[in-house]
Amino acid sequence: MLTAAAVITGLGSHGALIAAAFAVLEAGGDGGDVGLVAAARTVPLVLFLLVGGAIADRLPRHRVMVAANALNCASQGAFAALVLAGEPRLWQMMVLTALGGTGQAFFSPAAEGMLLSSVQGPQAHRAFAVFRMAMSSSGIGGAALGGAMVAAVGPGWVLAVDALAFAVAGALRAFLDVGHLAKRPAGGGLVHDLREGWREVTGRPWLWSIIAQFSVVVAVVGASESVYGPLVAQEHLGGARPWGLALAAFGAGTLVGAVVAIRWKPHRMLLVGTVCVFPLALPSAALAVPLPVGGLVAAMFVCGVALETFGVAWMTALHQEIPEEKLSRVAAYDWFGSTAMLPLSTALAGPAESLLGRPAALWGCAGLIVLVTSLVLLVPDVRGLTRRTEAADGSGDGGPVTGPAQGAPPAGAVPPAEGLGGAGPAVPPPADGPEASGSAASARRPGAPRDGSADAERPVGRRG
Numbered sequence: 225m226l227t228a229a230a231v232i233t234g235l236g237s238h239g240a241l242i243a244a245a246f247a248v249l250e251a252g253g254d255g256g257d258v259g260l261v262a263a264a265r266t267v268p269l270v271l272f273l274l275v276g277g278a279i280a281d282r283l284p285r286h287r288v289m290v291a292a293n294a295l296n297c298a299s300q301g302a303f304a305a306l307v308l309a310g311e312p313r314l315w316q317m318m319v320l321t322a323l324g325g326t327g328q329a330f331f332s333p334a335a336e337g338m339l340l341s342s343v344q345g346p347q348a349h350r351a352f353a354v355f356r357m358a359m360s361s362s363g364i365g366g367a368a369l370g371g372a373m374v375a376a377v378g379p380g381w382v383l384a385v386d387a388l389a390f391a392v393a394g395a396l397r398a399f400l401d402v403g404h405l406a407k408r409p410a411g412g413g414l415v416h417d418l419r420e421g422w423r424e425v426t427g428r429p430w431l432w433s434i435i436a437q438f439s440v441v442v443a444v445v446g447a448s449e450s451v452y453g454p455l456v457a458q459e460h461l462g463g464a465r466p467w468g469l470a471l472a473a474f475g476a477g478t479l480v481g482a483v484v485a486i487r488w489k490p491h492r493m494l495l496v497g498t499v500c501v502f503p504l505a506l507p508s509a510a511l512a513v514p515l516p517v518g519g520l521v522a523a524m525f526v527c528g529v530a531l532e533t534f535g536v537a538w539m540t541a542l543h544q545e546i547p548e549e550k551l552s553r554v555a556a557y558d559w560f561g562s563t564a565m566l567p568l569s570t571a572l573a574g575p576a577e578s579l580l581g582r583p584a585a586l587w588g589c590a591g592l593i594v595l596v597t598s599l600v601l602l603v604p605d606v607r608g609l610t611r612r613t614e615a616a617d618g619s620g621d622g623g624p625v626t627g628p629a630q631g632a633p634p635a636g637a638v639p640p641a642e643g644l645g646g647a648g649p650a651v652p653p654p655a656d657g658p659e660a661s662g663s664a665a666s667a668r669r670p671g672a673p674r675d676g677s678a679d680a681e682r683p684v685g686r687r688g
Contacts, residue, residue, distance in 0.1 A: 225400050226339060227358050229393040233293075234362030236389030238471065239370020240300065243379035243386075245454040246464050247307045248317060250379065256574025257314055262450040263571040264318035265325035270564050272329035277556020278417040280334035281549060286400040289338065292331035293394030299323035301387035307380035329559075336555035338400075340543050350486050352539045356532060357482035364475035371468015421553030424546070430494060430605035431554075434538070435561035437600045441504060442562045443569035444589035448508040451573035452586055456511045466517045473521040474507075477528020484529070485536040494609045497537035501597045503530035505590035512586035544612060 248258045280288050303320040306312040343351040373382045425432050449471075457467035490496040503526050510523040546554050576585045600606055 225396055226342060227355055229396040230335075230355070231358050231362040232389050232396070233393045234359050235366040235369070236386035238362070238366030238475070239373060239382045239468075240386035241450075242367065242370045242454070242464055242468055242471065243374050243382035244303075244317075244321065245450065246374050247303075247312065247379040247383070248314070249454065249458065251307075251312050251314070251317075253314060254574065258454065259447070259451045259570045259573040260314065261317050261321055262446065263567040265321040265328075266446075266563055266566040266570065267325065268322050269325040269329045270560060270567060272326055273333065273556045273560040273563070274418055274421070275414070276330035277333035277421065277553045277559075278414050279330065280337055280552035280556075281417060285334040285338040285341075285552065286397050288334040289331055290394045290398045292327040292334070293390045293397065295327035296324050296331070297387050297390035297394065299327065300383055300390060304380050304383035304387055307378075307383060332559050333552040333556040336558075337548075337552035340539070340546075340551050341548055343543075348543050349489055349536065349540045352543070353482045353485040353536050356485075356535060356539075357479055360475050360478035360482055360528070360532065362475075364472050364479060367468050367471035367475055369468075371464050371466075371471070374464040374468070417553060421550065421557055424550055424554055425557045428605070429603055430541075430609055432561075433600050433603045433606060434494070434498070435558055437498075437501070437596045438562040439565050440596045441501065441593055443565035444508065444592050445504060446566045447569040447573040447576075448511060448586060448589045450570055452511055452577070452582060453507075455582070456514050460514050461517050461520070466520075469517065470507075470520045470524045474524040474528040477525040477530075478532040478535075479528075480525075481529040481532025482536070485533060489611060490537070491610055492607065493537035493540060493611050495601075495607045497534035498597060498600055498606055500530040500533040501600075502594060503527050505593040508586045508589040508593070512583045512590070540611070541609060 244261065245258050248261050253261075276288070299320050303317065303324075306316055306320070339352075339355065370382050373385075425435070453470075454464075454467055457463060457470075461467065506523040506527050507520070510520045514520070515523070542551070542554065573585070576588075580588070
């Protein structure tokens with residue numbers, strides 16, 4: 225049910241990403257206006273993410289997801305009606321996209337926790353890969369169909385289809401059977417819950433360093449693909465259809481990456497995953513040249529393969545280490561860190577283009593990705609995190625880790641656990657993406673499998 229609902233919203237959302245940008249351009253806007261609309265979505269996303277994560281760890285997560293889907297359906301439906309009626313105003317589009325961002329702020333942490341809670345045992349890695357493969361397939365179809373529909377019937381109808389997709393997905397999620405999940409203990413209040421989440425993140429160098437990395441990566445990728453991409457496509461590549469083809473190539477790359485991840489399980493999963501972030505600079509470089517459609521498609525495909533490799537590794541690390549009752553709070557901090565700079569980057573994309581020129585701005589995006597990823601590889605915990613063996617994973621008796629504990633302290637000390645989509649870092653997936661340091665769960669050493677005593681239920685909704 226989770227996968228089916230995510231595929232449906234993925235189909236609509238990937239097309240809507242293209243439609244929203246071209247709706248602004250067709251209304252007479254420029255690159256700065258496209259950036260302002262994109263920023264209007266991300267500002268409430270950043271503001272409400274932490275609250276959304278705390279709420280999702282208190283209430284039934286699927287109910288939070290349904291409520292968020294209802295808000296997204298209403299806002300996207302109004303956006304579609306506005307565009308179809310003709311001459312939408314910039315402030316109107318900004319308000320409606322802001323409502324959509326608010327819905328995503330509550331949806332993403334709940335979806336992350338719900339997905340991680342839905343699987344257990346040594347097959348979790350493959351389950352995440354299969355889920356992400358389904359999402360990638362919806363991305364391919366949604367981007368290709370969205371680009372074609374924008375060219376054929378205009379962006380308004382694509383936005384209307386996205387609103388319908390949210391309605392159908394919300395109905396599916398309303399019927400999720402969550403009876404097998406143990407009830408989570410009541411927290412000590414919203415502020416207390418947020419503090420627990422903060423301690424969970426800051427106690428793990430590998431976790432906060434990658435979240436910090438993706439705060440930059442997501443910001444520059446967002447500016448590149450939300451603002452500069454449609455402009456380059458319109459001026460040099462032929463409009464919405466080839467840009468939709470490039471986004472579909474990215475989706476195809478993530479599909480291939482998910483297929484590879486089903487079989488390939490690197491021992492040092494975060495080291496391999498972080499190395500795979502470097503290719504995320506390729507699309508910005510391709511747009512800076514700009515390469516012809518074939519070159520851009522190839523760059524987006526490689527980027528998709530690499531990002532998916534990182535995404536599965538990141539989800540597996542969270543599933544392996546973060547207590548179930550704190551998953552949504554960790555996901556919220558992850559999403560918050562990953563998106564905090566996105567409003568600023570999209571809003572400044574237009575002025576940066578005016579000041580530096582579009583090619584220089586795009587080369588700067590590519591360079592920042594390479595720089596911050598290189599810095600993260602200097603963190604010992606990122607290089608040292610290892611995957612548990614399947615034997616230990618399935619034993620349920622607190623089997624040993626397969627290598628040095630992440631951030632292992634001096635002998636005799638008890639290191640913290642560890643943990644995500646994006647992004648991780650949430651790149652994030654589209655609209656479908658902690659703990660008390662003194663608790664028994666946080667005292668569990670990294671790698672120790674959950675036996676139900678410290679963590680009621682166990683398995684992402686995200687980077688992806």
